[in-house]
Amino acid sequence: MSRRVMFFATRDDLLRVLGRVEQSVPLTYRAFVTNGPPDFGPLHVPTWGTAAELPALGTAAEGDIYRQPSYLLMPAASPFTLRVREAGGRTLRGVYPEGNPDSAMFYPGGLYNGACLVGGEFSVGLPKPAGFDLLGALRRALQAEFERVPDSFVGPCARELAVSGLRLVGSTWQPPEVDFKLPVRQSKHAEPSAAADPARKAGPGS
Numbered sequence: 001m002s003r004r005v006m007f008f009a010t011r012d013d014l015l016r017v018l019g020r021v022e023q024s025v026p027l028t029y030r031a032f033v034t035n036g037p038p039d040f041g042p043l044h045v046p047t048w049g050t051a052a053e054l055p056a057l058g059t060a061a062e063g064d065i066y067r068q069p070s071y072l073l074m075p076a077a078s079p080f081t082l083r084v085r086e087a088g089g090r091t092l093r094g095v096y097p098e099g100n101p102d103s104a105m106f107y108p109g110g111l112y113n114g115a116c117l118v119g120g121e122f123s124v125g126l127p128k129p130a131g132f133d134l135l136g137a138l139r140r141a142l143q144a145e146f147e148r149v150p151d152s153f154v155g156p157c158a159r160e161l162a163v164s165g166l167r168l169v170g171s172t173w174q175p176p177e178v179d180f181k182l183p184v185r186q187s188k189h190a191e192p193s194a195a196a197d198p199a200r201k202a203g204p205g206s
Helices: 011-024 134-145 156-163 198-202
Strands: 003-008 027-031 071-075 083-087 090-094 104-107 110-112 116-118 120-124 147-149 152-154 167-169
Touching: 003 134, 011 027, 011 134, 011 156, 071 134, 104 134, 116 156, 120 134, 152 156
Parallel strands: 003 152, 116 167
Antiparallel strands: 003 120, 027 071, 071 104, 083 090, 104 120, 110 116, 147 152
């Protein structure tokens, strides 16, 4: 069963979340890449040891959550398996979650042309592992660093941008009517309602 956690985040927001996890469990980030049969030559898998090393993290140049560079996250101590699969009559070798039960997929999202913030996602398409649950660790880091909103998490920098008028989107191809809208925060100094204040509800002389 697929599990996923959605978020809206800038580069600084993501570094706060991933840095929190990296402090407890060193991670490895591998780019999702594939190539053809073995006679096509060795497959080079770009690999990084921290989120801060990821190129263009926090930028969504293509304007869509699933059309950006994405990564397979794994604990650095976990063995990595390069998978072979059949697709469209071709044999492909590449980076896939299958065979890597401790992994999670990472779609960073980010800023698009200074006008939109494209959402991101941590997800797994495999059963919950018997050992370390990376998606669970990522969710706890989001809960600690981000604001929980319906169906998503919003980083502090992302919230500031949204309040200033930046659109929060899954894809820039979608119309503004389906943009993600932040819930309205209740002011801490708001006047108490009559229902919450029996004296006000009753009125003077009652």
